[in-house]
Amino acid sequence: MSGHMNLTLKVWRQKNKETRGKFVTYKADDISPDMSFLEMLDVVNEGLTRKGEDPIYFDHDCREGICGMCSLHINGRPHGPKEETTTCQLHMRSFHDGQTIVIEPWRAAAFPVIKDLAVDRSAFDRIQQAGAYVNINTGGVPDANAIPIPKDVADEAFESATCIGCGACVAACKNASAMLFVSAKISQYALVPQGQTERYSRAQAMVAQMDEEGFGSCTNTGACEAECPVGIKLTNIARMNREYFTAKFFKQEEAH
Amino acid sequence: MLDSKIPAGPLAEKWSNHKFHLKLVNPANKRRFTIIVVGTGLAGASAAASLAELGYNVKAFCYQDSARRAHSIAAQGGINAAKNYQNDGDSVYRLFYDTIKGGDYRAREANVYRLAEVSVNIIDQCVAQGVPFAREYGGLLDNRSFGGAQVSRTFYARGQTGQQLLLGAYSALNRQIHAGKVEMFTRHEMLDLVTIEGQARGIITRDLETGAIESHAGHAVLLCTGGYGNVFFLSTNAMGCNVTAAWRAHKRGAFFANPCYTQIHPTCIPVTGDHQSKLTLMSESLRNDGRVWVPKTVELAQKLRKGEIKVTDIKEEDRDYFLERKYPSFGNLVPRDVASRNAKQMAEEGRGVGKTGLAVFLDFAEAISRLGEDAVRAKYGNLFDMYYQITDENPYKQPMRIYPAVHYTMGGIWVDYNLMTTIPGLYALGECNFSDHGANRLGASALMQGLADGYFVIPYTVGDYLAGLGFAPVDKNHPNFEKTRLEVEGKVKQLLSMKGSKTVDDIHKKLGHIMWEYCGMARNEEGLKKAKGLIQELRKEFWSDVTVLGENEELNLSLEKAGRVADFLELGELMVDDALNRRESCGGHFREESATEDGEAKRDDENYSYVAAWEYQGDNQPEVMHKEELIFENVKLTQRSYK
Incomplete structure (x- = not known):
């Protein structure tokens, strides 16, 4: 010491x-x-x-x-x-x-x-507000064990869900891209059955909001993953791109 | 005078019957009401979302930069629910019974039964939201036994259950913000409550970024502002956790119940020095395999502290496994309060370890030799890593050092069965109220209570009040709004004018020492009386010699802290009064005058089986205590014994 x-x-x-x-x-x-x-x-x-x-x-x-x-x-x-x-x-x-x-x-x-050292990160909140939820009300949901989820799938969704929303990924990126943050949330829902009904509209809505907030594009440098304090993986971005393009392909309902 | 409004009828039917008798607000009329929700932790976020879904207009407030950062996020262990998925004998009644007993018979039967009853709905709700709970290979939910419970009823998401539950509630809140039903105010702090003709009609807030002091009107106000553990300066709470919203409501007429009931957690990482800003909790599951000890003699402990010998130099026969020695049947697994009190006692005897002497060892050597290092890593790896990161000591190679820290406050704003305070239209939910945990909270029950209150209790009970109000909008031009706003502005100006020689933290640290020493896990009359005098002096010092820098119209750290510490100083004195009044050992605290022959806690049901609810009487006036007698119709009161 x-x-x-x-x-x-x-x-x-x-x-x-x-x-x-x-x-x-x-x-x-x-x-x-x-x-x-x-x-x-x-x-x-x-x-x-x-x-x-x-x-x-x-x-x-x-x-x-x-x-x-x-x-x-x-x-x-x-x-x-x-x-x-x-x-x-x-x-x-x-x-x-x-x-x-x-x-x-x-x-x-x-x-x-x-x-000084404090920034306004409300853009992150607005991206989540655009679609990072399952459209259900309190009450009237099925019994918790009526929705079985394979353990490996649940674990993978958990890994994505551990994002703390600090913004280090944006700060690390030379383009100030928010792809790692957004993709972690999209991934969590894309993986589990609860997220399926609105899977594609969610991806479209969140990406649209992300673009509106003025974040940069992803050029796959991987700096976000390297600097993420909780180890969110780049594979989330790949999954998000897949979700987004599939959504366009199927021309799912318009993002709301 | 205090009417708890507990419904009549058998315990198991009270809530169902009560829900039927509660008045309803027609769906089309709900949009004519505005509800203010202060705080966005589990209780606040779940309440705001659920009420907005019903059609009410909600205004939600938090001091953080995002609703997702409320301190519920840091809860580790899990959430209890009486699902009995494990077929091991759990039931709503058993969860109720365990919670009443765990609270040392100082909570209301009816409230606790309702909590156990709705616990099952919480898990369903969270899973439907997509909360990634731990699962078994068959795809169903996993459970573990927690905090000494004899059934496995705790649902968890690795060591981050609070994070996942809060993000679930935050997602529901976000959905309602998007729908325009919740207006969200981040970086806003509630600084006062506005009452009109005795009813809660709004709040005064300060925009922490711009300094704007604003009035917000609503038909009901929900305080979901968490606990007051930071009165001790050091605690496991977040740095910003404070009592200000609750305290200002108390000064407007909301009774404060059982303020001296605080929970001190035994397995925290010890303090390293005066610079310490907060304490980090490690799950108490560590005590399942760790053995707690200190050197047998003061001399050995001194040598160890000075670095003259190493921990590994201390022979087995020179180690005192004090919990195993004193409590042979429970050993290292005695409840939190017993483990904490004994650790503090060892330090006071001069046998504490670490540089400061304020620590005891938690040793895994025996577990590692019995199970192997890999098995220990599989069970506790993340905790060991966290310990290593903070202390730079490898717990696989040498014993951990632990010390108790303030973790949770069971006391809080008094509420009736509907969660309404003594001010009509003002409600308190979650840790902010006093209602469900009695004198001690069981592990994995805080998350349960926060979500029970927000998702499944308040949506029913608030309607009953609103239905009797009439639809007239709250008049923001009423002179009470202006009057209260001016009072808040005056207080801010007064704080900003103080240019003394002490910092706010200087005073806060002193307050923390007083509270820890005299109103912590063990108290006696003499010490408490001394503490009262010390706090009064400290309060004078604060108002005469503190310095607050900067201006109102900016992010102003000094001003934020000063307002909060001013309130902690007043609360601290009330905690001492409450502790003085309660001449019994109970739940999380030990009153030295109330002990059994062998020195263990002795509860006094004959004289203290009541809730002490304190009524504010004006600046520097002694508060008046009102008793709510606790009536037990279903459980038989027993004394705890861990020998």
């Missing part, structure tokens, strides 16, 4: 959506390797507050790697240097004494910066 570290931070500061941002340099001294990355920022913020300076705004909530609220581009990588790890689960032992750390918000036209 190494000792405490002194670090230099270059942090993106931006007052709001309208103003231009810039990098500001801060010292982070006496940082324990046992701190999480966000706890290190907490310490910096406490210091700034004591000096009467505006603390750095960043999104975070559960700090368990599951809510998907934390983000941060750290030294050029979404969620920092450690694979399959969210920023909140990244610990300072992944850095070394004297290191300079550059911290930026997600960079994508569809994710405008609202302050």
Whole structure:
């Protein structure tokens, strides 16, 4: 176990959506390797507050790697240097004494910066609202065991369903494409029987909304998969393309 | 004065009979009503979606940037339901009985029975939504036994059940947003409740992004705002979890019930230092194979803490497997409160481990030699990985260190059988209310309650209230909206004017220490009285020496935290009052004056078989306690024993 570290931070500061941002340099001294990355920022913020300076705004909530609220581009990588790890689960032992750390918000036209390191990811919500559900009301559904699903199919759907909606895939992509995020949800429903009745209209509606939000196209570089903190696979994108083109081929009902 | 409105008749028929007698709102008239839902966790998202499906107009609010991020998302273990799919003797009655007993007989029979009854519908609903629960090879749903239950009734999705259930409810919510029936407000925080002639008619919110203080009118308001565990500063709650919405409603007349009932979970990753911001829970299933111990002597523990010896240097005869020693029949599987209390006691004796001394060992060496490392990995691999990632210690090679942490709050806003608070038109659902878990919550029951309230209780009960209201829209020009909004603005301005020397976190951490030390898992009169004084002093310090930076018209971290901590300071004092009043050991907490001869918890049914519901009386006035006697017609009260 190494000792405490002194670090230099270059942090993106931006007052709001309208103003231009810039990098500001801060010292982070006496940082324990046992701190999480966000706890290190907490310490910096406490210091700034004591000096009467505006603390750095960043999104975070559960700090368990599951809510998907934390983000941060750290030294050029979404969620920092450690694979399959969210920023909140990244610990300072992944850095070394004297290191300079550059911290930026997600960079994508569809994710405008609202302050400092926080961006507006409501585009993701709108894509889900376009069709990421089964059209059923509460009550009046069959018994749970009346819908048997082979274990391997259920497990595969689960793997797709574990996406935390953080937006790292978009931030990692040179085109700012949201294909990994969208395809994970489309896949989850395409795999299981509950999703079959609206399978094609769902794919069309969600893709249409994705395009409307201004995300870029997929050019198969695979950066999204490499940077995804929960290991969502590229095969989802292949499945989504299949769903989308099949939908066009069969000219299913218009997307609603 | 408190009318719980429990329906008459046999236990198993109460809910069916009650549903028949509840008034209905004609389908065409539902669109004439607006319902406000605050919070989008399991309770809030399921309620908002279900009510919108029925035709009501819904306005839903959350402080996060998306409804999907509410802290229900972090629940790991699973969700109970009395499906009896395993043919192992489960039934609605057995789930009811286990839940009443688990709550140490401090919950209402009728509410708990209804919870068990609708549990089966929840699983059907979630599966129909496409929630990917774990399955067996035959394609049917898998179950596991959880939290010491003798039947396998827990449905799960690996260690991410809360995530999958919340995403299911979020999908139903999204469908209604798309249909235009739910208007969603993200990054909005409720800062007050508007009442007109005693009825809840709206809320005042702050848009966290722009700072706009806004009025929202509705015919009913549903608080689905979760628990208040962050009063302890460190807890397994998310950083943003807070009591503000519930507390401001309390100050407008909603009684707060059993605030001292908190649940402390024994298997969390210990604190590493003052910088610590939150605690991470590991599933208590670890205690099925892990053995809990500390060094037998203080000297050995000291050497270990200083790094003079390694854990592997401590001989078998120098280890104290204290749970096995004290509770030979249950051993390491004693309930959460017993395991937690004993771990804290070891630390207080000076036998704690780790750099801070605030930890005990959870050792898998015996399990690894008995089952092999691969078998242990298959069972607990993800938990071991998480532990390794956070602590940088390999639990396959050396014992884990664990320590208790605040996890859940059983207390909350008082509600009647219809989930209505003491303010007509104001409802509380999920962890935010007090109703179903008594003095202790069973594992895998929180998810069940949140979804039961939202999908299957509120859609029936809210209609009964609305049907008696008349169709007139709520008048947003009523002077009470303006009055309440100005009060909120005044409070925000007051906070922003504070330029002292302490940060909000300084005060919050101090509050956390007081609550943990004196109003945590073990309490006594002397300590509680001391805590009350300390909290009052701390409150003065907050209002005289805290600094809040920035302006209202921006994302302002300092301002958000300051408002929440101001409310935690008031709640903390009420928790202490409630703990002082309850001179019995019960459920999750141990009152030192109420112990058996061998030092175990002793419940006092004769004097404390009631719900303590507190009524706010104004700033700095002692609150008035109202009793709701608990009547048990179906179960026989027994004392717990784990010896």
